[in-house]
Amino acid sequence: MxxxxxxxxxxxxxxxxxxxxxxxxxxxxxxxxxxxxxxxxxxxxxxxxxxxxxxxxxxxxxxxxxxxxxxxxxxxxxxxxxxxxxxxxxxxxxxxxxxxxxxxxxxxxxxxxxxxxxxxxGVLGMPGLTAYFGLLDIANPQAGETVVVSGAAGAVGMIVGQIAKIKGARVIGIAGSEEKINYLKEELHFDEVINYKTTSDIKADLRNACPNGVDVYFDNVGGSISDAVLLLINQGARIPLCGQISLYNLEKVDIGPRMQPLLLINSALMQGFIVSNYMSRFHEALPQMAQWVAEGKIKxxxxxxxxxxxxxxxxxxxxxxxxxxxxxxxxxx
Structure with missing residues (x-):
């Protein structure tokens, strides 16, 4: 049976x-x-x-x-x-x-x-491939840039942050518990992590964590968290749109700030993607991900x-x- x-x-x-x-x-x-x-x-x-x-x-x-x-x-x-x-x-x-x-x-x-x-x-499957292609193909982070990741302690987010560190970026994570905050900072060496559930002013915390603005925002959650991050995007910022988990269970359509002006004045790119878009290239990503895992560069x-x-x-x-x-x-x- x-x-x-x-x-x-x-x-x-x-x-x-x-x-x-x-x-x-x-x-x-x-x-x-x-x-x-x-x-x-x-x-x-x-x-x-x-x-x-x-x-x-x-x-x-x-x-x-x-x-x-x-x-x-x-x-x-x-x-x-x-x-x-x-x-x-x-x-x-x-x-x-x-x-x-x-x-x-x-x-x-x-x-x-x-x-x-x-x-x-996980890391050598759909979440890892999502992180790899979303970050590297759409955002292409450069050494010294600031990368912000929401849902940073999730299956995709923690891999995004580590790949960004491999590329020499400064990484800011957003997560929702002290256990997650500690793991991201102590084990994965994120530069800063913000607890969105306990902060009294996420906009101020983001400004403090990103004094030079945001070059890349990997968006896993949407909603008010993403609204706050997008206020800080730099000229030429790239925003891979991966997930909107904060909105999935809403019973009414979410009405939020209109972000098109921010994208326009900063010549910024926001691109939604699905990992299956890259199926023909999985063969190039998996060996690299496996190598990073074997070398301890990705936990x-x-x-x-x-x-x-x-x-x-x-x-x-x-x-x-x-x-x-x-x-x-x-x-x-």
Missing amino acids: NKQFLLASRPTGTPSSENFKLVEVPIPDLKEGEVLVRSLYISVDPYMRGRMNDYKSYVPPYSLNEPIAGGVVGEVIESKSSQFQTGEIVMGMYGWQTNGVVNGKDLQKINSDIAPISTAL YKETIVEGFENMPTAFLGLFSGENIGKQLVRVAD
Whole structure:
């Protein structure tokens, strides 16, 4: 039998456990070219919230009463594909299930000699690639420039900050707990970190942390935090627009300052992007990321929730800021 979490209803505002339904279904027999994978680690990501809404986006919305799709690292249990053998570790997008029957064309092998297999869903997976291309391709930070990262203790943000440090930039992080602040400063060597939950004046704190203005703003959160950062952008600033997690659960359209004049007078670039835009270039990024990890130039952190039954809990934790780094659910050893 296969356990699955289905999207039972579309959330209004912040999701709750009632939006998910746990079911058990038989595992179907394999067809030619298919592989049976036993899930080991399952990813939960902020973008999944957007797919729960029934509106047009860069990917289709989740269907009701269907398993929630997302990244999984698992072990091949049975194979009718010439590409995969029993016991191999693979990554696929079959989502919140304890087992997946997947076409071999939709799986990729994971080399556990490079790094722990969970990193295929984090620093050496979608979050790491998002940080790499968003920062280097759009922002191209230069030595001595000031880079500000919101959501700096998340799976993408902490990698962005470290790559910016590798490039010689001065890095300012924005995060939401003292534990996160300490990790970013003491372990990852961010130059300054601002706790947006405890500050009484984030604009003043940003001015103090960025006396020479902001050359690059990697935007993971949107909302009032981004409004405050954008007031400080320099001439020629670059703003990769990666996520807007502060807005995902709003029930009404958010009305904020109009930033076009700031972009205009500073000849600044704001560019939204999706990591899949760069799929044809993943082969150039992954070896470099793996090298930086092996050399200790990039550190990573994972928040791991144990047990498949806790998938919704792990997902909801993303929106209350419970995770540091990549949020994962460990389903099996």
